[in-house]
Amino acid sequence: MTSIAVLPGDGIGPEVTDAALDVLDKLDLPLEVRFGDIGWKFWQEEGDPVPERTWKLLEETDTCLLGAITSKPAREADAELSPALRGTGHTFVSPVVQLRQRLGLYANVRPVTDLAEGRFDFTVIRENTEGLYAGLDFHGLDESLWAVVGDHPNASVSGRRNTSATLRLQTRHGIDRILRFGFEHARAQGRRRLTLVDKPNVLRQSGNFLRERLESHAEEYPEIETEILNVDAVALWMVRRPERFQVLVAENMFGDILSDLGAGVMGGLGLAGSGNIGDRGSYFEPVHGSAPGMAGDSRANPTGTVLALAQLLRHVDMPVAAGDMADAVTRAVRSRRAVTYDLGGTATTEQAGAELVEQLRPF
Amino acid sequence: MTSIAVLPGDGIGPEVTDAALDVLDKLDLPLEVRFGDIGWKFWQEEGDPVPERTWKLLEETDTCLLGAITSKPAREADAELSPALRGTGHTFVSPVVQLRQRLGLYANVRPVTDLAEGRFDFTVIRENTEGLYAGLDFHGLDESLWAVVGDHPNASVSGRRNTSATLRLQTRHGIDRILRFGFEHARAQGRRRLTLVDKPNVLRQSGNFLRERLESHAEEYPEIETEILNVDAVALWMVRRPERFQVLVAENMFGDILSDLGAGVMGGLGLAGSGNIGDRGSYFEPVHGSAPGMAGDSRANPTGTVLALAQLLRHVDMPVAAGDMADAVTRAVRSRRAVTYDLGGTATTEQAGAELVEQLRPF
Numbered sequence: 001m002t003s004i005a006v007l008p009g010d011g012i013g014p015e016v017t018d019a020a021l022d023v024l025d026k027l028d029l030p031l032e033v034r035f036g037d038i039g040w041k042f043w044q045e046e047g048d049p050v051p052e053r054t055w056k057l058l059e060e061t062d063t064c065l066l067g068a069i070t071s072k073p074a075r076e077a078d079a080e081l082s083p084a085l086r087g088t089g090h091t092f093v094s095p096v097v098q099l100r101q102r103l104g105l106y107a108n109v110r111p112v113t114d115l116a117e118g119r120f121d122f123t124v125i126r127e128n129t130e131g132l133y134a135g136l137d138f139h140g141l142d143e144s145l146w147a148v149v150g151d152h153p154n155a156s157v158s159g160r161r162n163t164s165a166t167l168r169l170q171t172r173h174g175i176d177r178i179l180r181f182g183f184e185h186a187r188a189q190g191r192r193r194l195t196l197v198d199k200p201n202v203l204r205q206s207g208n209f210l211r212e213r214l215e216s217h218a219e220e221y222p223e224i225e226t227e228i229l230n231v232d233a234v235a236l237w238m239v240r241r242p243e244r245f246q247v248l249v250a251e252n253m254f255g256d257i258l259s260d261l262g263a264g265v266m267g268g269l270g271l272a273g274s275g276n277i278g279d280r281g282s283y284f285e286p287v288h289g290s291a292p293g294m295a296g297d298s299r300a301n302p303t304g305t306v307l308a309l310a311q312l313l314r315h316v317d318m319p320v321a322a323g324d325m326a327d328a329v330t331r332a333v334r335s336r337r338a339v340t341y342d343l344g345g346t347a348t349t350e351q352a353g354a355e356l357v358e359q360l361r362p363f
Numbered sequence: 364m365t366s367i368a369v370l371p372g373d374g375i376g377p378e379v380t381d382a383a384l385d386v387l388d389k390l391d392l393p394l395e396v397r398f399g400d401i402g403w404k405f406w407q408e409e410g411d412p413v414p415e416r417t418w419k420l421l422e423e424t425d426t427c428l429l430g431a432i433t434s435k436p437a438r439e440a441d442a443e444l445s446p447a448l449r450g451t452g453h454t455f456v457s458p459v460v461q462l463r464q465r466l467g468l469y470a471n472v473r474p475v476t477d478l479a480e481g482r483f484d485f486t487v488i489r490e491n492t493e494g495l496y497a498g499l500d501f502h503g504l505d506e507s508l509w510a511v512v513g514d515h516p517n518a519s520v521s522g523r524r525n526t527s528a529t530l531r532l533q534t535r536h537g538i539d540r541i542l543r544f545g546f547e548h549a550r551a552q553g554r555r556r557l558t559l560v561d562k563p564n565v566l567r568q569s570g571n572f573l574r575e576r577l578e579s580h581a582e583e584y585p586e587i588e589t590e591i592l593n594v595d596a597v598a599l600w601m602v603r604r605p606e607r608f609q610v611l612v613a614e615n616m617f618g619d620i621l622s623d624l625g626a627g628v629m630g631g632l633g634l635a636g637s638g639n640i641g642d643r644g645s646y647f648e649p650v651h652g653s654a655p656g657m658a659g660d661s662r663a664n665p666t667g668t669v670l671a672l673a674q675l676l677r678h679v680d681m682p683v684a685a686g687d688m689a690d691a692v693t694r695a696v697r698s699r700r701a702v703t704y705d706l707g708g709t710a711t712t713e714q715a716g717a718e719l720v721e722q723l724r725p726f
């Protein structure tokens with residue numbers, strides 16, 4: 001039987017997870033659900049937001065649903081570590097970044113759909129393991145980095161102790177697998193166009209490499225038209241003409257920005273779900289964060305989590321259940337019978353969840 | 364007498380420049396206008412989109428109005444160089460990047476205003492000389508860079524010849540001057556909040572440095588509240604709640620993305636103007652590109668160029684004329700008497716320009 005690790009996390013994570021699991025229950029699928037620990041509390045008390053027992057759970061299960069986890073700047077995180085653990089070498093690393101890196105979940109798949117009116121429907125596929133997230137962020141440069149940047153006028157005025165450098169890493173391994181994933185996704189969904197997001201008019205060397213890899217893959221997918229667009233133009237068109245996009249492939253940071261923007265275009269973070277997928281595992285989560293200020297208020301919109309769960313079901317080869325769940329979301333949004341605060345209503349998380357369950361009737 | 368270099372450029376650049384100069388003429392100001400060469404043709408025929416004579420003109424004048432310049436990926440640019448010049452060491456560098464770097468125009472100021480309804484009004488201040496634009500983009504890494512990145516799992520699988528690294532450079536010199544510029548701008552405009560855009564939950568070292576510099580400057584501007592927001596959240600809020608922003612300061616690439624996004628939020632690139640400002644010079648331009656496919660059709664919206672010109676006038680200490688020009692733009696947008704294609708109308712560039720001239724009556 002397929003097993004799912006459920007990690008509610010903190011903030012509004014537990015609330016939206018509960019609501020989503022109610023919808024799952026209604027479907028009565030042959031799935032085993034096992035709960036696990038993740039989040040801020042475990043950073044504070046155990047020195048790691050992802051305890052070892054959680055990694056074990058992830059190993060033993062087929063996939064994972066994540067609620068939300070508080071994410072803070074490194075410096076604030078350090079200050080909240082329990083006194084007993086300070087100075088013992090614990091460094092806060094965002095738990096979602098940990099999951100993506102350690103489990104090799106290289107593809108972050110974020111559908112951007114106009115649920116209310118069906119005017120647009122595209123997917124941002126974000127590379128999840130390299131780019132500016134490679135962990136190569138330095139301040140006060142050593143000799144080898146200074147040799148690379150020291151001639152830049154700003155650096156030479158500032159000196160190496162007053163210079164930061166963050167490496168945006170792009171590798172053939174990373175590029176090839178995300179492109180292949182993007183093309184396969186486009187083919188599976190019957191899409192005809194793949195847009196690679198880059199900045200080739202400024203980044204000449206890496207841009208040439210990306211283009212070369214795109215051209216090489218594109219040969220294997222003759223039915224799919226490709227284009228390379230500048231990231232700034234994509235941001236603009238996402239707002240002005242979102243219907244022009246089908247499948248977007250972007251490096252990590254561009255993808256981070258564009259997928260949050262996509263959530264904005266959808267009508268808010270509350271509506272967006274996402275999947276993080278690799279060859280050895282996967283996890284699914286709403287795009288929104290943990291909104292600690294709202295925790296316990298039962299105001300959060302559970303829709304993004306339910307859509308993440310629908311993506312999960314498709315991933316574990318339950319396309320019919322996935323489709324039913326996604327259709328229920330669309331009907332619930334259109335019925336406007338239980339509208340949460342983010343969309344201008346006053347419904348509670350439970351009421352919005354109940355409406356989703358209600359809409360889940362077989363047709 | 365204050366002198367302005369006018370560089371119409373190519374594509375729709377000359378058309379929108381003409382329309383803007385008509386508006387300027389109507390104001391009858393004591394300004395000397397001198398035209399100069401820039402753009403794609405000069406790359407093809409002379410091997411540099413910014414010929415030496417243009418640099419000289421920029422030195423001799425006080426500021427500059429730029430129309431638009433075609434920008435293509437490096438590889439396409441190389442292919443269009445005149446055969447006689449090939450292999451003689453010419454490398455295409457985007458002319459706007461050249462202007463910003465060589466003239467030290469470190470602040471790119473892009474107002475985002477709801478012209479039609481006045482619901483939001485903020486400014487993106489983009490650092491213009493470092494970040495991912497520092498020219499440190501490499502493919503096929505040498506020993507010193509490989510020493511830095513070679514341990515990353517993706518890099519070690521790919522090998523150094525199949526790895527790209529782009530350095531995002533941030534220096535105390537660069538950070539301090541853009542922060543100071545941002546605070547001064549906020550103070551001059553009576554704004555109460557400055558938002559620094561970063562990604563501190565992922566970029567620990569550079570994020571700490573940025574925070575430290577922000578805190579140090581903020582002390583001198585006690586009346587201005589500061590915050591640091593993640594770039595992805597800013598993208599989302601720009602779409603959902605643009606009225607929450609006043610002054611945004613962002614590193615180069617984040618600022619590039621967010622200011623195009625801002626143009627989208629304003630209602631399209633055709634409405635957005637910008638200034639590039641340094642201690643030794645400045646130039647002003649619409650945010651849109653050269654739209655080569657539309658050149659000569661007289662369909663382009665001249666509004667962005669007129670707003671850029673209004674910014675220029677404010678910069679050369681002609682605030683009254685600047686205000687009159689900006690007000691004329693607002694009235695023209697609201698009158699909807701000459702609406703160009705980008706906003707759903709059929710007016711020509713000339714008609715839109717004439718409406719702007721018409722609206723320029725003293726009150």
Ligand SMILES: CC(C)[C@H](C(=O)O)[C@@H](O)C(=O)O
Pocket residue numbers: 071094096097256564565595
């Ligand atoms: C929390 C943060 C590290 C994360 C990211 O930047 O990837 C989040 O913004 C996301 O998009 O999942």
Ligand SMILES: CC(C)[C@H](C(=O)O)[C@@H](O)C(=O)O
Pocket residue numbers: 201202232434457459460619
């Ligand atoms: C043309 C390009 C190099 C430029 C940039 O990226 O800065 C443009 O997008 C802009 O924003 O002015």
